[in-house]
Amino acid sequence: MSQRLLVIGGDAGGMAAASVARRRSPDLEIVALEQGRYTSYSACGIPYVLGGDVFSLDQLVARTPQQFRDRFRIDVRTGHRAMAIDLDKRSVEVHNLAQDRTYKLGFDLLHIATGAKPRRPPIPGIDGSQVYGVQTLEDAAPLLEEAKSGRCRNVVVVGGGYIGLELAEAFIKREAMVTVIERGAEVMGRLDPDMGALVSAGMRKHGITVHTAEAVNAIEPGTVTTTQRTVPADIVVLGLGVEPNSALAAEAGIATGVQGAIAVDRRQRTSVDGVWAAGDCCQSRFIVTGEPVYVALGTVANKQGRIAGINIAGGYATFPGVVGTAITKLCALEVGRTGVTEKEAKRAGFEYVVAKIESTTRAGYYPGAGTITVKLLVERVSGRVLGGQVIGPEGTAKRIDVLATAITAGMTADDVVYLDLSYAPPFSPVWDPVQEAARRASGLLEARG
Amino acid sequence: MSQRLLVIGGDAGGMAAASVARRRSPDLEIVALEQGRYTSYSACGIPYVLGGDVFSLDQLVARTPQQFRDRFRIDVRTGHRAMAIDLDKRSVEVHNLAQDRTYKLGFDLLHIATGAKPRRPPIPGIDGSQVYGVQTLEDAAPLLEEAKSGRCRNVVVVGGGYIGLELAEAFIKREAMVTVIERGAEVMGRLDPDMGALVSAGMRKHGITVHTAEAVNAIEPGTVTTTQRTVPADIVVLGLGVEPNSALAAEAGIATGVQGAIAVDRRQRTSVDGVWAAGDCCQSRFIVTGEPVYVALGTVANKQGRIAGINIAGGYATFPGVVGTAITKLCALEVGRTGVTEKEAKRAGFEYVVAKIESTTRAGYYPGAGTITVKLLVERVSGRVLGGQVIGPEGTAKRIDVLATAITAGMTADDVVYLDLSYAPPFSPVWDPVQEAARRASGLLEARG
Numbered sequence: 001m002s003q004r005l006l007v008i009g010g011d012a013g014g015m016a017a018a019s020v021a022r023r024r025s026p027d028l029e030i031v032a033l034e035q036g037r038y039t040s041y042s043a044c045g046i047p048y049v050l051g052g053d054v055f056s057l058d059q060l061v062a063r064t065p066q067q068f069r070d071r072f073r074i075d076v077r078t079g080h081r082a083m084a085i086d087l088d089k090r091s092v093e094v095h096n097l098a099q100d101r102t103y104k105l106g107f108d109l110l111h112i113a114t115g116a117k118p119r120r121p122p123i124p125g126i127d128g129s130q131v132y133g134v135q136t137l138e139d140a141a142p143l144l145e146e147a148k149s150g151r152c153r154n155v156v157v158v159g160g161g162y163i164g165l166e167l168a169e170a171f172i173k174r175e176a177m178v179t180v181i182e183r184g185a186e187v188m189g190r191l192d193p194d195m196g197a198l199v200s201a202g203m204r205k206h207g208i209t210v211h212t213a214e215a216v217n218a219i220e221p222g223t224v225t226t227t228q229r230t231v232p233a234d235i236v237v238l239g240l241g242v243e244p245n246s247a248l249a250a251e252a253g254i255a256t257g258v259q260g261a262i263a264v265d266r267r268q269r270t271s272v273d274g275v276w277a278a279g280d281c282c283q284s285r286f287i288v289t290g291e292p293v294y295v296a297l298g299t300v301a302n303k304q305g306r307i308a309g310i311n312i313a314g315g316y317a318t319f320p321g322v323v324g325t326a327i328t329k330l331c332a333l334e335v336g337r338t339g340v341t342e343k344e345a346k347r348a349g350f351e352y353v354v355a356k357i358e359s360t361t362r363a364g365y366y367p368g369a370g371t372i373t374v375k376l377l378v379e380r381v382s383g384r385v386l387g388g389q390v391i392g393p394e395g396t397a398k399r400i401d402v403l404a405t406a407i408t409a410g411m412t413a414d415d416v417v418y419l420d421l422s423y424a425p426p427f428s429p430v431w432d433p434v435q436e437a438a439r440r441a442s443g444l445l446e447a448r449g
Numbered sequence: 450m451s452q453r454l455l456v457i458g459g460d461a462g463g464m465a466a467a468s469v470a471r472r473r474s475p476d477l478e479i480v481a482l483e484q485g486r487y488t489s490y491s492a493c494g495i496p497y498v499l500g501g502d503v504f505s506l507d508q509l510v511a512r513t514p515q516q517f518r519d520r521f522r523i524d525v526r527t528g529h530r531a532m533a534i535d536l537d538k539r540s541v542e543v544h545n546l547a548q549d550r551t552y553k554l555g556f557d558l559l560h561i562a563t564g565a566k567p568r569r570p571p572i573p574g575i576d577g578s579q580v581y582g583v584q585t586l587e588d589a590a591p592l593l594e595e596a597k598s599g600r601c602r603n604v605v606v607v608g609g610g611y612i613g614l615e616l617a618e619a620f621i622k623r624e625a626m627v628t629v630i631e632r633g634a635e636v637m638g639r640l641d642p643d644m645g646a647l648v649s650a651g652m653r654k655h656g657i658t659v660h661t662a663e664a665v666n667a668i669e670p671g672t673v674t675t676t677q678r679t680v681p682a683d684i685v686v687l688g689l690g691v692e693p694n695s696a697l698a699a700e701a702g703i704a705t706g707v708q709g710a711i712a713v714d715r716r717q718r719t720s721v722d723g724v725w726a727a728g729d730c731c732q733s734r735f736i737v738t739g740e741p742v743y744v745a746l747g748t749v750a751n752k753q754g755r756i757a758g759i760n761i762a763g764g765y766a767t768f769p770g771v772v773g774t775a776i777t778k779l780c781a782l783e784v785g786r787t788g789v790t791e792k793e794a795k796r797a798g799f800e801y802v803v804a805k806i807e808s809t810t811r812a813g814y815y816p817g818a819g820t821i822t823v824k825l826l827v828e829r830v831s832g833r834v835l836g837g838q839v840i841g842p843e844g845t846a847k848r849i850d851v852l853a854t855a856i857t858a859g860m861t862a863d864d865v866v867y868l869d870l871s872y873a874p875p876f877s878p879v880w881d882p883v884q885e886a887a888r889r890a891s892g893l894l895e896a897r898g
Contacts, residue, residue, distance in 0.1 A: 012879070045812060045874045054874075059814040287869075298879045299872045306866075320867050327871035336871055363494060365508040395847070398877070401870045402850045408868055409858035417755075418769050419857055420736075421850045422776040422785055423748045425494045425503075428847070430461070430747045 002027045005312060006092060006107035007074075008082045008248070010034025011041065012301035013279020013308075014113030015068065017268075020309025022072045028313070030074045031105065033094060035081035038137045039065050044298055046140045047163070050147050051170030057137050057144065085110070085252035087272055109274050109312055112249050112262060113305065116242035116280035116296045123158075125219030131236045134167065146235055147174045155179070156224045156233040158216050160187030162328045164239020165199070168208050169331055171237075179209040179231050180239075181216055181224065190326065192341050194356075195375055195389045199335055202391075206331040242296050244281045258283045259294040266318035268308035276312060278304035285321035287408060288339050288386060289348045295322050324387075325404040327397040336400030339387030339407045340377060351380040353448060355413075355441035359433035361395035363425035372396050374437040376403075376413070383412035383445055388434065395427070402434050413441040451476045454761060455541060455556035456523075457531045457697070459483025460490065461750035462728020462757075463562030464517065466717075469758025471521045477762070479523045480554065482543060484530035487586045488514050493747055495589045496612070499596050500619030506586050506593065534559070534701035536721055558723050558761055561698050561711065562754065565691035565729035565745045574668030580685045583616065595684055596623045604628070605673045605682040607665050609636030611777045613688020614648070617657050618780055620686075628658040628680050629688075630665055630673065639775060641790050643805075644824055644838045648784060651840075655780040691745045693730045707732045708743040715767035717757035725761060727753035734770035736857060737788050737835060738797045744771050773836075774853040776846040785849030788836030788856045789826060800829040802897060804862075804890035808882035810844035812874035821845050823886040825852075825862070832861035832894055837883065844876070851883050862890040 005021060005028050007014045018030050032039075038061055045060040054060070065076040083093040083102065091106045118133030120126050132143045146152050147170065155171040157164045160182030171178045180187065180203070186196030187203070187210060200210045211228065218225045224233040244261040255271035257263035262282035264270055270277050279301030286293035300322055310317040325338040345352050355376045362369040372392030379386050388403035390396050406416050416438035423430055431439065454470055454477050456463045467479050481488075487510055494509040503509070514525040532542040532551065540555045567582030569575050581592045595601050596619065604620040606613045609631030620627045629636065629652070635645030636652070636659060649659045660677065667674045673682040693710040704720035706712035711731035713719055719726050728750030735742035749771055759766040776785040794801050804825045811818040821841030828835050837852035839845050855865050865887035872879055880888065 042812060042814070042874065042879065044872070044879075045814060048815060048874055053816055054814050297872070299870070302879055303867055317863075320864075321869075323869045325869045325871045327873045327876060329873060329875040334876075338869070338871070363491060365491070365494060365503050366497060367502055397873070398844075398847060398871060399850075401848075401868075401881070402854050404869050404871065405851050405854040405858070405860075408864075409854070409860065411854075411858065414766075415769075415857075418752055419850075420770075420772045420774045420787070420853050421748070422774045422787070422847060422853065423493070423746070424776045424778060424846070425491065425497055426778040427776060427783075430491065430493075430751055432850070 002029050003108040004029040004031065004106065005109040005111060006105060007032040007111045007113065008092065009113030009115055009279070010036070010039035010065070010076060010078065011113065011115055011279065012298050013115065013281070013305045014111065015040045015063065016302045016305025017111050017113065017276070017278055017309035017312060018068070018074050019072050020306050021313045022074060024310065024313035024315060032068070032074055032076045033080045033082050034076065034078045035097065036136055036138050037078050039063060039068060039076060039078070041137055042298065043135060046134055047166035047170045049140065050144055050167065051173040057140055060137065082248060085248060087252050110276070111308055111312060112270070112275065112277040112281060113279045114245040114248055114281040116244050118238050119240040119243050120238065121240065123216050123219060128219055128221065130221060130234065131219060131238065133238045134163065135242060143237070147171065152176055152234040154232040154234045155237065156181060156231055157237045157239050158224070159239035159241065160210065160212070161189060161239055161241055162326065165203060165330050166328060167237050167239055168203065169206070172206060172208055179211065181214055181226055182210070182212045183215045185213055187212060188335065190341065191335070191337055191389050192375065195373070195391055198373060198391045199330060199333060202331055202333040242280065244294065246281050249277065249281070258292045261294045267311045268304055268319060269311070276308045278308045287321045287323050293322065295324065297326070323404050323407045325400060327400060329397065332393060334392060334394065334397035336390045336397045337388070338400050338404040339385065341387060342377065345377055345386055350386055352377045352386055353380065353441055353444040355437045355444055357433070357437045357440050359436045360429055361392055362427060363429055366425045370394070372433045374433045376437040376441050378413045378441040378445060380445065380448065383414060385411055385413060385416060399432070399434055413438045413445065417442055451478050452557040453478040453480065453555065454558045454560060455554060456481040456560045456562065457541065458562030458564055458728070459485070459488035459514070459525060459527065460562065460564055460728065461747050462564070462730070462754045463560065464489045464512065465751045465754025466560050466562065466725070466727055466758035466761060467517070467523050468521050469755050470762045471523060473759065473762035473764060481517070481523055481525045482529045482531050483525065483527045484546065485585055485587050486527050488512060488517060488525060488527070490586055491747065492584060495583055496615035496619045498589065499593055499616065500622040506589055509586065531697060534697060536701050559725070560757055560761060561719070561724065561726040561730060562728045563694040563697055563730040565693050567687050568689040568692050569687065570689065572665050572668060577668055577670065579670060579683065580668060580687065582687045583612065584691060592686070596620065601625055601683040603681040603683045604686065605630060605680055606686045606688050607673070608688035608690065609659065609661070610638060610688055610690055611775065614652060614779050615777060616686050616688055617652065618655070621655060621657055628660065630663055630675055631659070631661045632664045633661065635661055637784065639790065640784070640786055640838050641824065644822070644840055647822060647840045648779060648782060651780055651782040691729065693743065695730050698726065698730070707741045710743045716760045717753055717768060718760070725757045727757045736770045736772050742771065744773065746775070772853050772856045774849060776849060778846065781842055782840060783843065783846035785839045785846045786837070787849050787853040788834065790836060791826065794826055794835055799835055801826045801835055802829065802890055802893040804886045804893060806882070806886045806889050808885045809878055810841055811876060812878055815874045817843070819843070821882045823882045825886040825890050827862045827890040827894060829894065829897065832863060834860055834862060834865060848881070848883055862887045862894065866891055
C-alpha cells in the first residue's frame with residue numbers, strides 16, 4: 001500500500017514540497033489541507049494590487065487547487081483547517097469549514113507549512129474592524145474594496161518596514177492621505193538608520209507623511225493616537241511584520257526555536273521523525289553568523305519546500321541557509337540589503353569597517369544615470385564582506401545579488417573589487433558601484449589593519 | 450633623488466596605474482605619454498554619442514590631462530608618441546607630434562598601456578577613407594560628423610560583435626539604412642549560435658539588415674561586395690574586434706603571448722624587471738580554464754592598472770583574472786555572457802549539461818514583465834557552473850553578474866539554486882531566472898549523473 005503524505009498549508013512552503021515529492025515519488029498519496037480558498041499565491045504582490053498596478057488578486061495565484069489536482073495528482077482540500085496533530089496516532093484532526101464538520105486524517109509522513117500571521121501587539125483598539133493585517137489573499141480582499149471605493153481619505157500605516165511602506169505607496173496611488181508611524185529611529189529597521197533616513201526622505205518627497213521614533217498608544221474609529229499626536233485614520237493597516245503560525249506544531253510537541261518558529265535541521269526535518277516543515281512557520285540558519293534566524297519570505301519558503309520535498313521522497317538535499325537578502329521598490333527608490341547591518345554585526349561580535357559611497361546606476365554621461373548609495377560592512381583582519389545595503393533609482397535593487405553571492409562564498413572586499421562584473425554604459429560605470437564600495441573598504445582596511 | 454615612473458598610454462590601463470602609484474608614493478616622479486589628445490575616456494561610450502543618446506565626445510572623458518596634473522601631480526604629455534623603448538639604457542624615444550621633434554626620456558620604472566587597435570584584415574579597399582575603425586575618440590570624431598551630417602544613407606557594418614551591433618544601432622537612430630555583415634553562423638560570436646540567433650532577430654525587428662555566414666570580399670567607394678551580394682555603402686564601419694598594440698613592447702624584447710598581447714604575471718609584471726603592463730595591450734588569465742586569454746575591456750584595464758599601480762609603488766596585489774563577462778544593450782534587447790560558451794567548453798575538454806530556460810524579468814503579473822532566456826553550462830559530475838548567457842528586455846543584462854560571481858567562487862548549480870537572491874515583484878519572479886536555469890541544470894545532472 002502506498003504511503004500518505006499529508007501537507008498542512010497550501011502556499012509556497014507546502015506546495016513546493018508536495019510537487020517536488022510528487023515528481024520523485026509517483027506512488028505517494030498526497031493530501032494538502034488549506035484553510036483558505038487559494039493555493040500558491042504571491043502575498044508579496046498584494047501591495048501592487050491594492051495600488052492598482054496589478055488588476056486583480058486572482059493574478060497573484062501561481063497555481064490553483066485544480067491545477068495541483070490535475071497536474072500533480074495532489075488531493076488539495078481548500079477550506080479545510082488542521083485543528084490538531086496527534087503524533088502518536090499519526091493523524092490530524094481536520095475541520096471542513098464549509099460543512100462545519102470535523103474528521104480525522106491519518107498520515108505516514110507529515111509536512112507542516114502553516115505560514116505566518118501579521119504581528120498584532122496589544123494596542124487598545126487593534127482588533128477594530130477598520131484595522132487590517134495583510135498576509136493572505138483573504139485578508140487583502142476587503143482592503144482592496146476599501147482602496148477602490150475611494151472612501152478612505154485618511155490611511156495610517158503602523159510600522160515602517162518593507163510591507164508597511166509598500167502599502168503606504170499603494171494608498172498614495174489611490175489618492176488617500178497616508179501617514180506612516182514607525183517606533184524605531186528610522187523606517188526600514190532592517191537597514192542601518194543612515195540608510196533608512198534616505199528612504200524616509202524619498203517617501204516624504206512622494207507626499208507620504210512619515211513619523212519616526214513614535215509609538216502608537218491607541219486606535220479608535222477615525223483616529224490613531226501616538227506618543228506625539230492624534231492622526232485621522234479611516235483605516236489602519238498593520239505593517240509590523242509577521243510571526244510564525246507554529247501553535248499547531250508546538251501543541252503537538254514539535255520543538256520550536258527562534259521567535260517560536262518550528263526548529264528544523266538542514267533537511268527540513270522537525271524534532272519528530274517523519275515530520276517536516278518549511279516556509280514562514282519555521283526557522284532558517286543565518287550563514288553570516290551561523291545562528292538560527294527567523295525569515296519569512298517567499299523565496300526561502302520555496303527553497304525550503306523544495307528541500308523538504310526531495311528528502312520526503314527519499315532523496316538527499318540540505319538547505320544552506322540565508323544571508324538576509326531583501327529588496328523593495330518604494331516610490332522612485334529601489335532599496336536592497338543583505339548580510340548584517342551594523343547593529344547585527346555588533347551583536348554577533350564582529351569588528352568591521354564601513355565603506356559608504358555614492359556612484360551612478362549607469363555611466364555618468366548616459367541618459368537616466370542616477371545616484372546610488374552603497375554601504376558595505378567588512379570584517380577587520382579577514383577582510384570578509386559581512387553586509388551590504390543599496391539605495392537608489394531604477395537599476396539599484398538587483399545589484400544586491402552580487403553581494404549576497406559574494407557573502408555566501410565568503411569573499412573578501414578585495415575579491416569583490418576584482419570580480420569580473422559586467423559593464424556597459426547603459427548599465428554601469430566602469431567600476432560597478434558595489435566594487436567602488438569594496439575598493440573604499442579595501443583602502444580603509446589597509447589603513448586600519 | 451626620486452625615481453621616475455614613465456607611463457606609456459593615457460587611457461585606463463595607464464592612468465589607473467599612475468594615479469594609484471601616486472597615492473601610495475608621494476615622491477615618485479610620474480610622466481605619462483599619450484599620442485592622442487585625451488586621457489581616461491570611455492571608448493565604450495562612443496556608439497552612444499554616434500547614436501545621439503550622449504551629446505558630445507567630450508562627455509566621455511573621465512579625467513582630463515589637466516586634472517591629472519593638478520590632482521595627481523602627473524606630468525601628462527598629450528600629443529607625445531613613444532617610438533622605441535631601450536631597455537638597456539632605460540629610456541624611451543618620444544616623438545612630440547605637434548613640434549615634430551624627437552627626444553629621449555629616461556625611466557626607472559616603466560608601465561606600458563598602449564591599448565589596442567581595430568582589426569583590419571587584408572580585404573581589398575579596407576584602407577579607403579570611407580572605412581572607419583572606432584577605437585579612440587580621435588577615430589570617432591570624423592565618424593560623428595558623418596553621422597550628424599545625414600549624408601550617409603547607407604551604412605555597412607563589417608562584423609557582428611558587440612561593437613559592430615552597437616554601431617549599427619547608432620546609425621539606425623541617425624536614420625541611415627544599416628547592413629551588418631557577419632562571417633560566422635550568427636552575430637555575437639562570443640555567444641552560442643542559438644543565443645546569437647535571438648539577437649539577430651531582435652536587430653532585424655528594429656530595421657537592421659543582418660547577413661550572417663557571409664564574408665566581405667571587397668570594399669569600394671559606394672559599395673561592399675560579399676560572398677553573396679553587393680551592398681550600397683556610403684560609409685563602412687569595422688566591428689571586427691581589436692588586437693593588442695604590443696609592437697612597441699615586442700620590438701624592445703618584452704615577451705608576448707596570446708594573440709601577441711604582452712605577457713604579464715599576476716602582479717602585471719612583464720618579462721623584464723621593472724617593466725609593467727596593463728589593459729588592452731596585455732593578456733589576462735581565464736579563471737574557468739586557467740589559461741592565458743586576451744580580453745580588451747575597460748573594466749579589465751582599470752583593474753589591471755590598479756594592480757600594476759599598487760605593485761609599482763612597492764605594495765603587493767595580484768590580479769585573479771577574468772571570467773569573460775560582457776554585456777550590451779542592443780535596441781530593445783539586453784544581452785550578457787560570462788564563463789565559457791559550448792565551443793569554448795569543448796575546446797577546454799569540459800563535459801557539460803546545457804540548461805536553457807525562459808522566465809520573466811519581473812513577477813509574471815507585474816507590469817512590464819518580459820521574457821528572459823537564460824542558458825547555463827554546468828560541468829558533469831562536479832556540477833560546477835562553467836558559463837551563462839542571458840537575453841531579454843530591460844532588467845536582463847545585470848543578472849549575469851550573479852553568474853560571474855558564482856563562477857569565480859567555483860559554485861555548483863545547486864549552490865546557485867539555493868543562493869539567497871533578492872526578490873520583489875517589480876524585479877523578479879520568486880525564483881530568479883538564473884536560479885530557474887540552475888534548477889533545470891541540477892535536474893539534468895541528476896538524471897545524467
